[in-house]
Amino acid sequence: MTSPLRRPLIAGNWKMNLTLAQSAELARAVAAGAAAASGEVAVCVPFTAIPVVAEVLRGSPVRLGGQDCYWEAQGAYTGEISAGMLKDAGCRMAILGHSERRKLFGETDEHVNRKLAAVLKAGLTPIVCVGETLDERETQKTWRVLETQAAGALKGFAPADLAPVVLAYEPVWAIGTGKTATPAQAQEAHLFLRAQLKKLYGEALAAGTRILYGGSVTADNVDVLMAQPDVDGALVGGASLKKDAFLRIMGFQAA
Ligand code: 13P
Secondary structure, eight states, X not given: OOOTTSOOEEEEEOOSOOOHHHHHHHHHHHHHHGGGXXXXXXXXXXXXXXXXXXXXXXXXXXXXXXXXXXXXXSSSOTTOOBHHHHHHTTOOEEEESOHHHHHHHOOOHHXXXXXXXXXXXXXXXXXXXXXXXXXXXXTTOHHHHHHHHHHHHHTTOOGGGGTTOEEEEOOGGGTTSSOOOOHHHHHHHHHHHHHHHHHHHOHHHHHHOEEEEESSOOTTTHHHHHTSTTOOEEEESGGGGSHHHHHHHHTOOOO
């Protein structure tokens, strides 16, 4: 069970899914289930669904997030969305550096670092994703990858600036594969990330930063994952699109 310093967070990442009507319906179900949740709840939705979902979530404790944003505030950046635009549309969070963006869209640690500055400046809560590939795990590079990605994303900030940051450990081999990290593997990686935070930014930031686990989280495995002392929540892909599964995940019981 997570430390009392850290309020658990269950965040859905809807990725590139759902029509507006489906988005509104799912958001209504999540909002209706929020009172029974075991922690804070968020949904990170496609850009086009943000206004619709914001309207549904109005007055509910469920937070709304984007799945990415650009680091400039405005200008000639065709196709991009700024952190300020996310905020203006009703978002309070933004996922940054998801492995799909790193792999499919060429995002680097430096990009994530610049996006983080923009998101913090806009007053949004960033969810910064890190995680190793299967090849990196099998060739004993997991710790080096996590260290590099975390240090790269968080570079150049003062500890106080980073207080709102949420980290997400998402091993790439566990995303969308049905192959979840074992609770022991998740705990080991989360503990390692917390130690990195302590080394770089001190004990207070390390102790207060929420680290979510992501990668094939389901209604069936959430309880054992949430029972780990350094697992402070979940970033949920596929199962966040299924109303019943997500409601059960929201109501996790740290076993
Ligand atoms: P799945 O839960 O579908 O494995 O996706 C995890 C993820 O990428 C969340 O950001």
